[in-house]
Amino acid sequence: MVGRMAREGRHLDGKPFGWEPRKDHLTVFDREEILVGLARGDTLTAIARSLGRAVPTISREVKRGGGREEYSAWRAHEDAREQARRPKPFKLDGGRLLETVTAQLKQLWSPQEIAARLRLEHPDDPEMRVSHETIYQSLFVQGRGQLRRELARCLRSGRTARKARTATDRRGRLPGMVMISERPAEVEDRAVPGHWEGDLILGENSRSAVGTLVERSTRLTLLLHLPDGKSADKVEAAMREAITALPSSLARTITWDQGAEMAKHLEFTATTGIPIYFSDPHSPWQRGSNENTNGLLRQYLPKSADLSIVSRADLTAIQDSLNGRPRKTLGYLTPSEKFTELVATTG
Numbered sequence: 001m002v003g004r005m006a007r008e009g010r011h012l013d014g015k016p017f018g019w020e021p022r023k024d025h026l027t028v029f030d031r032e033e034i035l036v037g038l039a040r041g042d043t044l045t046a047i048a049r050s051l052g053r054a055v056p057t058i059s060r061e062v063k064r065g066g067g068r069e070e071y072s073a074w075r076a077h078e079d080a081r082e083q084a085r086r087p088k089p090f091k092l093d094g095g096r097l098l099e100t101v102t103a104q105l106k107q108l109w110s111p112q113e114i115a116a117r118l119r120l121e122h123p124d125d126p127e128m129r130v131s132h133e134t135i136y137q138s139l140f141v142q143g144r145g146q147l148r149r150e151l152a153r154c155l156r157s158g159r160t161a162r163k164a165r166t167a168t169d170r171r172g173r174l175p176g177m178v179m180i181s182e183r184p185a186e187v188e189d190r191a192v193p194g195h196w197e198g199d200l201i202l203g204e205n206s207r208s209a210v211g212t213l214v215e216r217s218t219r220l221t222l223l224l225h226l227p228d229g230k231s232a233d234k235v236e237a238a239m240r241e242a243i244t245a246l247p248s249s250l251a252r253t254i255t256w257d258q259g260a261e262m263a264k265h266l267e268f269t270a271t272t273g274i275p276i277y278f279s280d281p282h283s284p285w286q287r288g289s290n291e292n293t294n295g296l297l298r299q300y301l302p303k304s305a306d307l308s309i310v311s312r313a314d315l316t317a318i319q320d321s322l323n324g325r326p327r328k329t330l331g332y333l334t335p336s337e338k339f340t341e342l343v344a345t346t347g
Contacts, residue, residue, distance in 0.1 A: 197290035
């Protein structure tokens, strides 16, 4: 019996066990002392006190080992060694969960978005739950080939270093600009729908562009097709076409960056009745929803692309993908779902 061997010192003649547990974990000698204490009829509290351990630690150990009558120090230690060296299976090694995660990665959802959406869609199915860290580990660390490439596309910033912010602003002030400081207070808390933020994203060498409009309450995105350039005339026409297709209650204001493409802002407001407010120079946080969406959009339309050749159908597909993507700020609902709710309540 191991306990008797320990008490009589005969265990000192034995061969090394060949494995030492991590610091603060129970050793084989701790387990032998537990066995001796159980044989004496000591309480678990007394055994814990003699070993300088927490009572729950001893209680769990004895329970795992079969209880007072069945506990074996050597078998318990062998089980602990096996548990420590057993390779832990990755949750994403196959099956329906992997298929779902892979499909959502191909839709350019981030691991955090995927994990949260799985909790929403499968609240009672633990087999369809996975943390975003597990997705990163299983696909980025262990992933190969296509899975690795899909995950890399989900990393929203392709930079390895911060972009320099020392460029001088050479833009002139547009006539008739109304600054963001004069924007209605109701815009700030996002409680009232219909307030939009806009900007252009530029293609290779800034020669082509796509316009973006993002609704502040729902993060719904509208993409403006600009195949013939980013002149003020083209931007005004594309923006007017997109915004006038909405119910008037969902098209109240637009906040835009200061840029030459907005030179026709007065004409736009006169035609549509929708005022345009301008953010301060070098203040992208004043259009935070738009800036975040533009970051997502770069996964579809990188800076190296010629955006003039992107078709309207392609932009519609990208727009639908963005609007069907769960957002943390919406409780992992999608912008389309949130916008549909608003249309139903304001219709």
